[in-house]
Amino acid sequence: MSELRKDPVIDRWVIIAKERGKRPSDFAGSQDAHVAAFCPFCPGNEDVVPPEVLAYRDPDSQPNGPGWRLRVVPNKFPALRDEGRITKHGECIYDKMSGIGIHEVIIETPDHGLSLATMEPRGVEDVVWAYRDRLTAIAKDGRFNSVIIFKNQGQAAGATLDHSHSQLIALPIIPSQLKDELIGARRYFDFKERCVYCDIVDQELRHQERLVGENQDFIAVCPYAPRFPFEVWIIPKNHGAVFQETSKFGLENFAMMLSETLKRLAEVLEDPPYNFVLHTAPLHQDVGRFYHWHLEIMPKLTRVAGFEWGSGFFINPTPPEEAAKYLREARIATEEEPSRSG
Amino acid sequence: MSELRKDPVIDRWVIIAKERGKRPSDFAGSQDAHVAAFCPFCPGNEDVVPPEVLAYRDPDSQPNGPGWRLRVVPNKFPALRDEGRITKHGECIYDKMSGIGIHEVIIETPDHGLSLATMEPRGVEDVVWAYRDRLTAIAKDGRFNSVIIFKNQGQAAGATLDHSHSQLIALPIIPSQLKDELIGARRYFDFKERCVYCDIVDQELRHQERLVGENQDFIAVCPYAPRFPFEVWIIPKNHGAVFQETSKFGLENFAMMLSETLKRLAEVLEDPPYNFVLHTAPLHQDVGRFYHWHLEIMPKLTRVAGFEWGSGFFINPTPPEEAAKYLREARIATEEEPSRSG
Numbered sequence: 001m002s003e004l005r006k007d008p009v010i011d012r013w014v015i016i017a018k019e020r021g022k023r024p025s026d027f028a029g030s031q032d033a034h035v036a037a038f039c040p041f042c043p044g045n046e047d048v049v050p051p052e053v054l055a056y057r058d059p060d061s062q063p064n065g066p067g068w069r070l071r072v073v074p075n076k077f078p079a080l081r082d083e084g085r086i087t088k089h090g091e092c093i094y095d096k097m098s099g100i101g102i103h104e105v106i107i108e109t110p111d112h113g114l115s116l117a118t119m120e121p122r123g124v125e126d127v128v129w130a131y132r133d134r135l136t137a138i139a140k141d142g143r144f145n146s147v148i149i150f151k152n153q154g155q156a157a158g159a160t161l162d163h164s165h166s167q168l169i170a171l172p173i174i175p176s177q178l179k180d181e182l183i184g185a186r187r188y189f190d191f192k193e194r195c196v197y198c199d200i201v202d203q204e205l206r207h208q209e210r211l212v213g214e215n216q217d218f219i220a221v222c223p224y225a226p227r228f229p230f231e232v233w234i235i236p237k238n239h240g241a242v243f244q245e246t247s248k249f250g251l252e253n254f255a256m257m258l259s260e261t262l263k264r265l266a267e268v269l270e271d272p273p274y275n276f277v278l279h280t281a282p283l284h285q286d287v288g289r290f291y292h293w294h295l296e297i298m299p300k301l302t303r304v305a306g307f308e309w310g311s312g313f314f315i316n317p318t319p320p321e322e323a324a325k326y327l328r329e330a331r332i333a334t335e336e337e338p339s340r341s342g
Numbered sequence: 343m344s345e346l347r348k349d350p351v352i353d354r355w356v357i358i359a360k361e362r363g364k365r366p367s368d369f370a371g372s373q374d375a376h377v378a379a380f381c382p383f384c385p386g387n388e389d390v391v392p393p394e395v396l397a398y399r400d401p402d403s404q405p406n407g408p409g410w411r412l413r414v415v416p417n418k419f420p421a422l423r424d425e426g427r428i429t430k431h432g433e434c435i436y437d438k439m440s441g442i443g444i445h446e447v448i449i450e451t452p453d454h455g456l457s458l459a460t461m462e463p464r465g466v467e468d469v470v471w472a473y474r475d476r477l478t479a480i481a482k483d484g485r486f487n488s489v490i491i492f493k494n495q496g497q498a499a500g501a502t503l504d505h506s507h508s509q510l511i512a513l514p515i516i517p518s519q520l521k522d523e524l525i526g527a528r529r530y531f532d533f534k535e536r537c538v539y540c541d542i543v544d545q546e547l548r549h550q551e552r553l554v555g556e557n558q559d560f561i562a563v564c565p566y567a568p569r570f571p572f573e574v575w576i577i578p579k580n581h582g583a584v585f586q587e588t589s590k591f592g593l594e595n596f597a598m599m600l601s602e603t604l605k606r607l608a609e610v611l612e613d614p615p616y617n618f619v620l621h622t623a624p625l626h627q628d629v630g631r632f633y634h635w636h637l638e639i640m641p642k643l644t645r646v647a648g649f650e651w652g653s654g655f656f657i658n659p660t661p662p663e664e665a666a667k668y669l670r671e672a673r674i675a676t677e678e679e680p681s682r683s684g
Contacts, residue, residue, distance in 0.1 A: 005567035007526075007565070007566075008567070009523050009539070010522045012569075012656075013567070014567045014568065015655075016661050017660070022659040023660075023664075024572075024612075027643040027644065091566075093541050176653075176654035178654075180352045180654070181351050184350075188350075188351070196350055196351050199435050203435055224349075225348055225349045225350070225355070225436070228651075268366050272369075277651075279652075296652055309569070309640055310519065310619030310638050310640060311519050312518035313354075313357075313490065313518065314354075315421045316356055319360055320358070322365070
């Protein structure tokens with residue numbers, strides 16, 4: 001059983017794997033680990049992973065068999081397990097919690113050779129629908145306070161399997177970055193009586209210099225103070241704190257903007273490794289007035305991770321205005337006429 | 343001129359390099375960059391780097407020539423420059439500051455083949471004395487509010503030069519992690535009227551299970567809620583917020599504990615890449631009652647950096663109790679009888 005532990009000084013929780021801790025020898029050469037030849041996510045290998053919790057599949061196909069466009073399965077080696085109740089304990093000055101949670105894998109396509117950047121926009125739509133379906137289902141479970149949906153693309157970004165997939169982790173706590181966003185957004189709201197993200201959207205649309213793309217419902221933008229070169233955020237134009245409350249039409253436009261943005265990154269940076277994280281409201285909390293969901297894409301271009309880990313302070317060698325210009329001018333094929341020149 | 347920019351939601355500043363932004367092609371293959379053959383830090387090459395600001399050298403040697411044991415020089419490609427006054431500006435809803443700062447390199451030894459883990463403890467003493475001397479000097483400059491001293495050891499940890507060195511960055515702001523620590527430590531102090539780090543030292547000495555090493559003035563300990571496998575903190579036993587106020591005898595014991603701990607990590611993990619960051623009080627602020635300086639060592643064993651970047655939430659596959667046991671039992675050569683068995 002894993003354990004959630006809280007740093008005694010900073011409001012930061014970590015998951016400590018207890019079941020089979022990694023020993024020193026387990027780390028040898030892991031930085032250059034090669035991806036295995038056998039793919040547990042390919043059609044025909046469905047029995048290698050735990051039974052699906054969601055699948056978009058042909059009406060006449062069988063669960064946990066071939067015939068699917070997308071599957072969601074529990075992670076075979078979960079960081080947290082969905083077993084039992086959440087219990088909190090003290091350990092003298094320290095705080096811990098049982099490692100209850102959900103850890104799932106969204107297998108985004110049956111085609112081993114495709115990625116979110118190369119698949120049809122229809123495929124990306126399936127992916128964001130799966131995010132919505134799973135978020136909606138998990139939000140009903142009173143034990144969890146937040147859900148993180150994220151993607152590690154490429155080995156340098158932490159992916160251990162090539163086959164295109166994202167992950168979902170439901171947590172009994174709210175991770176520190178989301179908490180910081182909630183605090184900051186609330187403080188801004190208390191002062192201005194406006195959503196800070198709505199103000200960001202307004203300003204970016206007016207100035208254009210950091211804009212990467214735009215459609216009816218979304219902007220893609222290099223944020224004003226990015227931690228990483230070519231970091232891009234996708235932000236809904238209309239206020240909304242809860243991703244899973246996005247309308248069908250909104251989700252379609254989100255999928256289109258995500259697809260387009262990943263194509264731009266792939267074109268400009270030659271298929272970079274990247275992480276993205278969906279930032280959406282915590283469960284069971286009314287943050288609707290001041291929070292605003294969005295997606296943050298972080299290309300992994302440099303071996304940064306130097307003192308940044310320890311200081312929370314980042315040095316970014318590429319101004320977002322320059323990154324945005326490269327991305328905006330990328331020549332990509334989109335379904336409709338791009339909303340901006342290039 | 344670089345620029346400091348603040349995230350509009352989170353209280354997080356980043357340095358944006360403006361002088362010559364890195365273009366997409368600059369990142370190609372950078373993950374596997376090889377270290378150059380020519381070493382600008384080796385004796386004889388002193389003229390390749392800017393003139394030294396501090397050196398420990400033979401009395402009859404010349405500044406910026408050979409004959410030194412340790413040199414501190416300005417970074418040739420600084421993230422910030424020590425030119426002019428600090429000016430703050432708004433950019434509609436955004437905040438920025440001129441990129442004034444100090445960025446120095448501590449060349450820890452003239453011997454290209456040595457590391458902090460392999461050099462004589464006397465050499466490590468020079469290094470921590472240099473930290474103290476530079477901190478003391480920079481603290482007199484009213485423009486700066488914090489100094490981060492850190493080390494990137496090994497390419498995977500962000501080092502671009504093999505020759506053993508640390509870095510120092512003086513900032514007009516307080517980085518977010520230090521700010522979080524100050525807030526957390528103050529909150530604990532307000533509640534308990536005790537320093538949280540003093541309580542951590544007490545508890546770790548009593549329980550022993552996370553203890554890695556101990557001498558008269560310091561403990562080395564795997565923290566209760568570590569972000570990374572085999573993370574180790576070195577904490578002074580006696581309360582003190584300001585690193586540069588450590589006594590001569592205290593510094594000697596710090597150097598010994600640092601040397602010993604790095605030897606343990608090198609032995610158990612086969613010379614792992616790592617980062618360390620010195621956490622010391624901000625300048626010109628009285629945090630002496632509740633803050634407590636320490637050093638955090640973070641081995642870089644996994645390609646984590648997945649969703650951790652975006653969530654502030656970490657999954658650690660090695661319980662600190664197990665890591666501490668391995669490190670404690672490592673067979674290393676120390677100058678004096680180790681204080682614990684093994």
